[in-house]
Amino acid sequence: MQRVSVDPAKCQGHARCLAFAPDVFDFDDEGYAFVPDDRAQFEELPNPVKLAVANCPERAISVSEVAE
Template sequence: MHVVSVDPATCQGHARCLAFAPEVFDFDDEGYAFVPEDRSTYAELTDKVKLAIANCPERAISVSETANR
């Protein structure tokens, strides 16, 4: 499984991730991206998520692997 996350210390709120994958990313009250827990884990990354990762100017989005449950 793939777990998508945003580093809150690195995100600058450019909103590119939300433009590419609004079904995955959300923004907090201060305008910084995060991935709600119920949207963070995927068996396969979608092209939209891959585009969001590739287009984040701060490289704040990461993907980690977790064991299949």
């Protein structure tokens, strides 16, 4: 399983991630991205999430392997 998360210390709120994968990323009241727990884990990372990772100007999105 792969888990997607946004580092709040790096995110600058450009919203590119939201443009690529609106079903995964969400924004808090201050305009910074996060991934709700129930949308964060994938057997295989969907292409829109890969694009979001590749296009985040702050490299704030990370993908980690988690045990099933």
